[in-house]
Amino acid sequence: MSSMPAGGVTAAPSPGGSSSRLRSVLFPALPPARVRVLRVIVHAFVVLDVLTFSRDVLAHAGNAGFYTPVALARLLHLPPVTAPLAWTLLVVILAGCAAGIVGWRPRLSGAVVAIAFWLWMLYSNSYGYVAHDHLALMVAVAVLPTVAGVPTSRADGDRPGAAGAGSFGAAGAGSTTAADGAVRSEAAGWALRAIQIAVVATYFFSIIPKILYSGSLANWGSSAILTWASIRRGTGLAHWLVAHMPWVFVPAQWAGLALELLSPVVLFLRGRALMLAVIAYLGFHLATLALLGIHFLPTAICWAAFLPLERLRRPGLLAPVLSRTAPCSPGSRRGGGRLR
Numbered sequence: 027m028s029s030m031p032a033g034g035v036t037a038a039p040s041p042g043g044s045s046s047r048l049r050s051v052l053f054p055a056l057p058p059a060r061v062r063v064l065r066v067i068v069h070a071f072v073v074l075d076v077l078t079f080s081r082d083v084l085a086h087a088g089n090a091g092f093y094t095p096v097a098l099a100r101l102l103h104l105p106p107v108t109a110p111l112a113w114t115l116l117v118v119i120l121a122g123c124a125a126g127i128v129g130w131r132p133r134l135s136g137a138v139v140a141i142a143f144w145l146w147m148l149y150s151n152s153y154g155y156v157a158h159d160h161l162a163l164m165v166a167v168a169v170l171p172t173v174a175g176v177p178t179s180r181a182d183g184d185r186p187g188a189a190g191a192g193s194f195g196a197a198g199a200g201s202t203t204a205a206d207g208a209v210r211s212e213a214a215g216w217a218l219r220a221i222q223i224a225v226v227a228t229y230f231f232s233i234i235p236k237i238l239y240s241g242s243l244a245n246w247g248s249s250a251i252l253t254w255a256s257i258r259r260g261t262g263l264a265h266w267l268v269a270h271m272p273w274v275f276v277p278a279q280w281a282g283l284a285l286e287l288l289s290p291v292v293l294f295l296r297g298r299a300l301m302l303a304v305i306a307y308l309g310f311h312l313a314t315l316a317l318l319g320i321h322f323l324p325t326a327i328c329w330a331a332f333l334p335l336e337r338l339r340r341p342g343l344l345a346p347v348l349s350r351t352a353p354c355s356p357g358s359r360r361g362g363g364r365l366r
Contacts, residue, residue, distance in 0.1 A: 051293075055210035056218055061173045063335035064218070065132060068166045069123040071327045072143055076119050079324070080150045080157065084112050092153050099148045107149040115149075118142040136171030143167050158228065162328035165224035169217040221331040222293060228325050229289040229307075236283075243287075247280045255318055264317040278313075285310055292332070304329050 076083075086093075090106035119142045125135035144167070147160055233243065240246040252275040256264035267274055285307060292303045308329060314320045 052216065052219055053212040054215035054219060055212055056215040057336045058173055058209060058211045058214040059336035060334065061170060061214045061217055062129070062132075063338055064166070064221075064330055065136065065170050066127050067327065067330050067335075068163070068170060069126040069139065071163070071324070072139065072167065073120060073123045075160075075163070075324060076116060076143070076146060080147065080160070082153070083107060083146055083149045084109070084116070086149060086153050087112050089153060094154065095152045096148060096156065099152050102148075104145070104148060104152075112149070115142050115146050119146060133171045133174050136167070140167045140171060157324075158232070159322045160324045161228050162221060162224040163324040166221045166328055166331070169220045173211070173214050173217050218331050219293075221328055225325060225328050225331065226289045226293060229286045233283075233286055243283055247283050248276060249279070250275070252276075252279050260318055261316060267317070282310065300332060304332055 086107050087109040093106040095104060119139060122135050122139035122142060126132060126139060144164060147157070147164055151157060236246045237243060240249060240251075253268060253272060256268050256275070260268070289307075292300070292307075295303055308326060311322045311326050314322065
């Protein structure tokens with residue numbers, strides 16, 4: 027498999043063979059319009075995140091003695107955060123996200139957000155707590171700037187300088203036009219796939235600390251750790267379950283383990299099966315929120331990368347943004363392609 031150069035042209039893969047199949051998995055041709063909508067969602071959530079969930083960076087400015095840099099922060103030789111640096115990063119992130127939401131120079135604004143937000147999260151994670159629920163969100167801000175704005179219909183592609191069928195334009199290498207006139211792009215597919223893999227990795231690799239903590243998944247699944255967590259920090263619902271239905275916790279633990287172990291399967295689901303999987307994982311997070319007050323929103327938001335966001339109609343909340351960044355394609359008016 028050849029790598030995808032920035033803005034360059036890749037050789038078309040030979041039909042059939044393992045290389046072609048691997049390419050279709052890692053570089054699926056998907057609508058760049060989906061990336062546009064996801065960019066709005068991700069940047070809007072980053073604004074919420076830095077103002078709430080990861081706002082601790084501002085407080086860390088006076089705690090240089092507690093600075094224990096994570097590996098990447100050590101590699102970059104980042105000094106302890108100071109108040110001027112923290113506030114500068116916050117202003118840059120907010121400004122960059124605002125630019126990204128309105129569609130102003132998506133690659134430039136997205137790159138600014140990616141650099142500033144990564145620095146922000148490195149500082150947030152270097153004072154005693156690593157927020158693994160931010161993995162997919164950090165990958166999202168890093169890969170979304172690799173996809174620039176492109177026309178989304180055949181009519182737009184026929185304009186001079188536009189990316190038409192089979193061309194390699196602003197969408198990146200491997201742009202094509204589907205039968206319904208909607209543009210598909212391997213660059214968009216790669217960015218979305220990278221976010222999807224990060225989402226799945228968040229669940230799958232959470233198995234490792236469970237094994238290290240309890241010795242085996244069987245020990246963890248049959249333990250009373252969820253009961254203990256419900257007693258220690260549970261909501262009123264969790265306390266009621268402990269008192270009246272304590273038997274429910276062990277099956278719930280095994281159900282959670284099953285979701286984590288089977289998470290890579292989601293990458294290969296399509297259509298209704300994919301939608302049901304997304305609902306199941308979001309339902310899992312809703313349950314942890316109801317029982318323990320743990321929201322995991324940074325990961326939950328990134329499940330949007332699995333959804334056909336291009337189907338969103340122009341009227342509504344995103345209308346002012348999407349109307350500035352992309353014309354409505356015939357495919358999107360009819361509901362777009364199948365769920366991938």
